[in-house]
Amino acid sequence: MRKNRSMSTWMKLCLWMAGLLLAPVLHAEPLPLDEAELAQVSGRDGIGFAVHLEINSAPIYGLDIDSRLTAGFTVDGLKTYLVALNPGGIIDLFAMALNLRTRPDGGDYIDVTLPFFVGVQDFGVRALSAQTDPRAPITNSYGQFLLNGHASMQGHLYLWAQ
Numbered sequence: 001m002r003k004n005r006s007m008s009t010w011m012k013l014c015l016w017m018a019g020l021l022l023a024p025v026l027h028a029e030p031l032p033l034d035e036a037e038l039a040q041v042s043g044r045d046g047i048g049f050a051v052h053l054e055i056n057s058a059p060i061y062g063l064d065i066d067s068r069l070t071a072g073f074t075v076d077g078l079k080t081y082l083v084a085l086n087p088g089g090i091i092d093l094f095a096m097a098l099n100l101r102t103r104p105d106g107g108d109y110i111d112v113t114l115p116f117f118v119g120v121q122d123f124g125v126r127a128l129s130a131q132t133d134p135r136a137p138i139t140n141s142y143g144q145f146l147l148n149g150h151a152s153m154q155g156h157l158y159l160w161a162q
Helices: 002-026 035-039
Strands: 048-056 068-075 079-083 088-102 107-113 118-127 127-131 145-152 156-159
Touching: none
Parallel strands: none
Antiparallel strands: 048 088, 068 079, 079 127, 088 107, 088 118, 107 156, 118 145
16 A cells, blocks of 8 residues: 555656646747748648548447438329438548648649548448338338448549639
């Protein structure tokens, strides 16, 4: 028990000393930059980010929901609906970056790197049907479309104003 108490005291002393050393840095005021100085600021590799997106993922976890996407069509006076039941799933996108760059002509553009890793789990629709009542239970399904797996991408998406 004595050993734990002395270790705790040692940790407190180290944290206190680190606080004394960092105090001037932590209390420094931000300095405003003029336009020329701001133009020289560079993030090197831009802003890196990853995405974990779950859309209507309840069926994956065994929960019962009734979420639908519908599109209505009128053919020969009969209104028919295409119904996609419980669209969604899980998508993971890793190793993407967002950069602001300057073209040779001086214009700016946004450079978005495509994700190195794309993973999907049960992404798609659980049932696809054509029926006259979009709220009616789906009794005749054309099947389901679910993606599972992963892929790798490379490349960039460039966006600029015209």
